[in-house]
Amino acid sequence: MSKYNAIKTEIDGYIFASRREAARYSELKILEKAGEISDLELQPQYPCTVNGKLICKYIADFRYTSVKRGNVVIEDAKGFKTPVYRLKKKMVEAIYNIIIIEV
Secondary structure (H helix, E strand, C coil): CCCCCCCCEEECCEEECCHHHHHHHHHHHHHHHCCCEEEEEECCEEEEEECCEEEEEEECCEEEEECCCCCEEEEECCCCCCHHHHHHHHHHHHHHCCCEEEC
């Protein structure tokens, strides 16, 4: 059992940190097969650098393209938002000018 009671779950050979993340992956795979999203990626990384120095890396859960809107969507399946997560999320959104959707 993990620190936040998340249960690791395996689907399609991928091990997800929680059942919530695994369930969202299953939903996204259905949307991809239906043609509503494309280019589904797992665990995309966003390095956070300040003045040329790597401060940290933010690893999102999913990144994909919404076919209808034509935009890239970054998602994080969160049950508990730690202070470190909140800080990294703010940094990534500011550095990359993106919005991270929490599901």
